[in-house]
Amino acid sequence: MSKGFFKSSIGKKVIMGLTGLFLVSFLVVHVGINSLIYANDNGETFNAGAHFMAHNPLIRVMEIVLFAGLILHAVQAIILTMENKKARPVAYAMTNGAANSSWYSRSMALLGILLLMFLVVHLGNFWVPTKQALMANEEHNTFENLKVVFSQWYFVVIYLIGVFALCYHLLHGFQSAFQSLGLNHKKYTPTIKKIGIWFSIIVCLLFASMPVTMFLGIIK
Amino acid sequence: MGSGNEQFLNLTLKVWRQKNSKTAGTFETHQLTGISTDMSFLEMFDVLNEKLIHEGKDPIAFDHDCREGICGMCSMFINGRPHGPKQGITTCQLHMRSFKNGDTIIVEPWRSAAFPVIKDLSVDRTAFDRIISSGGYVSVNTGNAQDANNILIPKSAADEAFAAAACIGCGACVATCKNGSAMLFVSAKVSQLALLPQGQAERKERVLNMIAQMDAEGFGNCTNTGACEAECPKGISIENIARMNREFIGASLTTPNK
Numbered sequence A: 001m002s003k004g005f006f007k008s009s010i011g012k013k014v015i016m017g018l019t020g021l022f023l024v025s026f027l028v029v030h031v032g033i034n035s036l037i038y039a040n041d042n043g044e045t046f047n048a049g050a051h052f053m054a055h056n057p058l059i060r061v062m063e064i065v066l067f068a069g070l071i072l073h074a075v076q077a078i079i080l081t082m083e084n085k086k087a088r089p090v091a092y093a094m095t096n097g098a099a100n101s102s103w104y105s106r107s108m109a110l111l112g113i114l115l116l117m118f119l120v121v122h123l124g125n126f127w128v129p130t131k132q133a134l135m136a137n138e139e140h141n142t143f144e145n146l147k148v149v150f151s152q153w154y155f156v157v158i159y160l161i162g163v164f165a166l167c168y169h170l171l172h173g174f175q176s177a178f179q180s181l182g183l184n185h186k187k188y189t190p191t192i193k194k195i196g197i198w199f200s201i202i203v204c205l206l207f208a209s210m211p212v213t214m215f216l217g218i219i220k
Numbered sequence B: 001m002g003s004g005n006e007q008f009l010n011l012t013l014k015v016w017r018q019k020n021s022k023t024a025g026t027f028e029t030h031q032l033t034g035i036s037t038d039m040s041f042l043e044m045f046d047v048l049n050e051k052l053i054h055e056g057k058d059p060i061a062f063d064h065d066c067r068e069g070i071c072g073m074c075s076m077f078i079n080g081r082p083h084g085p086k087q088g089i090t091t092c093q094l095h096m097r098s099f100k101n102g103d104t105i106i107v108e109p110w111r112s113a114a115f116p117v118i119k120d121l122s123v124d125r126t127a128f129d130r131i132i133s134s135g136g137y138v139s140v141n142t143g144n145a146q147d148a149n150n151i152l153i154p155k156s157a158a159d160e161a162f163a164a165a166a167c168i169g170c171g172a173c174v175a176t177c178k179n180g181s182a183m184l185f186v187s188a189k190v191s192q193l194a195l196l197p198q199g200q201a202e203r204k205e206r207v208l209n210m211i212a213q214m215d216a217e218g219f220g221n222c223t224n225t226g227a228c229e230a231e232c233p234k235g236i237s238i239e240n241i242a243r244m245n246r247e248f249i250g251a252s253l254t255t256p257n258k
């Protein structure tokens, strides 16, 4: 590997792309486990899934990798955004970005910051109590935890905002990661873009449905 | 050459005036009357400058040369877009019929840390030249020219290289990019040579050196918004950026300590 790679603009983008796709792979697992609430059996299936996630050694290792990946993604994003601000010291009096690009492709840093703020709340809601229970050697009833959080309307609103930010972050990010990694091909890129759009919509609708159905008492 | 339905416009022009790269600039407002819809945007500036000269004032500095969309000099950021409201053209190819009577038009220079303002609307784009000299060349043997058919080039490669070579180095991609990134320009220059057999000798060295120079010039980082491709007067595709990323990753992985 050449020395300057990770300092170069493209090297940094490669890291963004790789960590971004890694975070995407985590979302698949996360949305899958969470969907177990739709068994609607008073959380029995869901809690079994949560128990597995909390105790499986491989998942425990992956949790550390996940945090590392998220931090790397966020730190790199901040460095890139600051460099980009420096590249235009005098702002235009008038810009017409809508004429040439989507608003969310131009707002990745803002959407990312929203996501980061959401994650603080989210980890406080579920990750912290799970860890506390683990530390105290108790069995944590994650499903009861869900019910309590999502009985409060403001948490439902915060979660919907978080999912909204995620959806638009992914709508641009999914296909963008492939472009950053140089994976662009006349034959495959249109398919990658379609998968990105469907992935973002399906994953985010599933995530959004959970606080709503629990708040409304459809899932008990 | 009249269009057959020539009209005359009254316009308000807000133009960026700046003495040099050291001083801060401001907008200056001019009222223009009787501007023909058949005029090009630069001809409108000629009319205004004539007037300023007659009044003993300093004319507005702007770059231009060919006035037919091939030299890339006519950098003007017009109402929030490089080269104005139309796609696929340069400022010299923009006509006043693209505007309406009573319009206010805001004209700014390319704004980029790597393109310091020389005066008014004229910016220094020698950063592009330095990127080219860092690697945008091929080494050829001296002597007689080879027979054209000695080097076989697939039609698809020739077409793609030709499309990339259409870049005129205008800098609209940098100007419009929210990150001030030069990736479209550099990727066009890397691609046109990487696609052809003649470019193979310096292939790895080229992309490593050109990216190093691009970063050193202070251009921003691409976030794949696609704004550059949409505003490029020559329709350079961001497929070239992906190709350059591939070239760079490949060259970095296989070049020791560069």
Ligand code: HEM
Pocket (backbone or CB within 6 Å): A013, A014, A016, A017, A018, A019, A020, A021, A023, A024, A027, A073, A074, A075, A077, A078, A080, A081, A108, A109, A110, A111, A112, A113, A115, A116, A169, A170, A172, A173, A174, A176, A177, A178, A180, A181, B222, B223, B224
């Ligand atoms: C679940 C969480 C997240 C996922 C799944 C995710 C996913 C992605 C993906 C796939 C990309 C595209 C990468 C590329 O273009 O090469 C991306 C870009 C980006 N992400 Fe995230 N991200 C997440 C969280 C965050 C957070 C917390 C931040 C902010 C601190 C952030 C900031 C950014 C920025 C600024 C970009 C644009 C960079 C670029 O396109 O060059 N992301 N993200």
Ligand code: SF4
Pocket (backbone or CB within 6 Å): B072, B166, B167, B168, B169, B170, B171, B172, B173, B174, B184, B185, B188, B228, B231, B232, B233, B234, B235, B236
């Ligand atoms: S890529 Fe297009 S916009 Fe950029 S310098 Fe070349 S011709 Fe101009």
Ligand code: FES
Pocket (backbone or CB within 6 Å): B063, B064, B065, B066, B067, B068, B069, B070, B071, B072, B073, B074, B090, B091, B092, B093
């Ligand atoms: S003056 Fe040459 S391209 Fe406009």
